[in-house]
Amino acid sequence: MKRADLAKKHHPLKDTTIDALEPEASGYRVRDTSDRNLHLYVRPDGRKSWELRYKVRPGYWSFFGIGAYGKRDGTMSAAKARVKEAELVGAMLAGETLRDTQARLKGEAKDSAECTLDALTQEWLAIKKRTWVDATYVRNEASLKKHISPKLGARLYTEIKAKEWLDLFHAMQAEGIVEMASRVLTMCRDILDLAVSTDRMEANPLATMHKRLETRKAVAMKHVAQPELPELIRAIRHYNSREGAIGLQLLMMLACRPSELREAEWGEFDFKKAQWTVPAIRMKRKKTEKLNGEPHVIPLPKQALALLKELQHFNGNYLFLFPGRSDAKKPKSGMFFLMALRHLGYEGRQTPHGFRHIFSTAANDSQQFSSDLIESALAHVTQGVRGTYNLATYIEARRPLMQWWADEIDLMAARDSVASGG
Structure with missing residues (x-):
């Protein structure tokens, strides 16, 4: 809309009218209504702002800017501009200077902002x-x-x-x-x-x-039932992304938290001692324990060592086992393992964290290992002195447990068929 097209029906100015006003070669002002001192100033670049026309002294008038036009935070719609005009005019009629009024209102606005x-x-x-x-x-x-x-x-x-x-x-x-x-x-x-x-x-x-509010009971992370495991293991091993296949196999085999493996660095692995030392800072612990606690050491079964050495052939020159695609100085995103399972058709059936539940169930059902040993393998830290003792003494004791689980995975993968469940 051009300024010349404005008619009485357009007053007082509506936001839709203001939005439609086109700029001209020079800036121009449009009065909000004939009985108001509120004006809209339209700049040549199309920006619009509100100005108050006021009398400096008898016979002399000037314009005072009171804010940019707009409908977002920090700007003024037509309605807000009229409220601001009324505040300024009212204060001036009470004897306050315009600039003092503006300063006072800004101070009040600041006080209000601190109470948001x-x-x-x-x-x-x-x-x-x-x-x-x-x-x-x-x-x-x-x-x-x-x-x-x-x-x-x-x-x-x-x-x-x-x-x-x-x-x-x-x-x-x-x-x-x-x-x-x-x-x-x-x-x-x-x-x-x-x-x-x-x-x-x-x-x-x-x-x-x-x-x-509605509450939701805590539930275990989704994971497939025991009869479905062989099929899942074979699907992972034949996944078309070798990096993803190795990652999911290690996640299942080591029963670690997904973030611990995804953010793992090559410097944390000792191939001679066959163990992975996860720094305390990356464990699920309280802040003081993250900063001052002992690391979590995971004994590596021979199958895990073979997978890590294979992964090292194409990712060994990077800091992380699983470097990011766009920035190799960072690990892959938190969606890495989840997307791999989605591509395999297991969305909603198996989560990355769910592998820990599978390990815990299998190890406990085997009745070959103590519950303390299994909890230690899962890095479920017992509070107090006993918890510290468990972490310190169960490292070597967990080696047979981790090797047993890796062997069990191989045995499941070799099975010819999967129970139908009914």
Whole structure:
């Protein structure tokens, strides 16, 4: 729309009209209405901003910029511009200078910004960063930014009603992310507790909200039933990506957590001693244990050594066993093993973490090994002195266990048929 096409029906200015206004060779102003001092300034480059026409002294008028036009944070729609104009004009009529009014309003806006949920969240995250490991901090910060900040982050946390919180978490659960909703609720409750404990808020609306949300019982990571294992093992061994086939075989054979293998470095493996030393920092432990705890040593059966030496032929020049495709200085993404199982047709039937459950079930059912030995192989650390003792003494005792499991996998792969289950 050209300026010349503006008619009375276009006043007061609507956002759709403003969006349609075309720039000209020189900047120009359009009055919002005939009885207002609010003007829209359209620059030659198409950018638009709001200005207030005011009397400097008798007979002399000037324009005062009050903000960029727009409908996003930090900008002003037509409706917001009129509210701002009313605030400025009202203050001037009360005897306050325009610039003093503007400075005061900016100060009030700053104070309000410090009381937003986003600001309180950052304060809380700064405290948690002292105790969380980096991966936990990054994951939780990302969850809050994705699920909370876009909807409630810019609001004053004291003005967010319990019903609004409940609607938000119900919406998350409706998406099927029940566990995520529960985790985010726990963090938000802790965030608001910070405001309560520092006398910035009287009561926490999330204190008992967990009682009103759906809960999901913890379930084991999906894995195939025992009769289906031979078929799965053969499928993995014939996978068209040799790197992926080796990775999945090692994951099954060593019963380690997927991230521990995916992020493994060649320097962690001692082929002469036939063992893999996983640094404590990469284990699933509390921060103090990650920083000061003992590493987890996994004895390597002969089949694992053969697979590692094969993998070394094409990935041995990199830092990681499984270097990233776009950046070899980083390990492959967390989807590496999951995508391999998906390509094999096992999506929803077998997860990378599920191999640990298969190992645990098979080892316990064999009745050849103590439960303490099996738990130690899974790096399920017992708390206290006994846990430290177990880690220290079970390394050599676990060698027969790991070799037995590797041999069992070979035996299963050699079977001619798979039980139908009915």
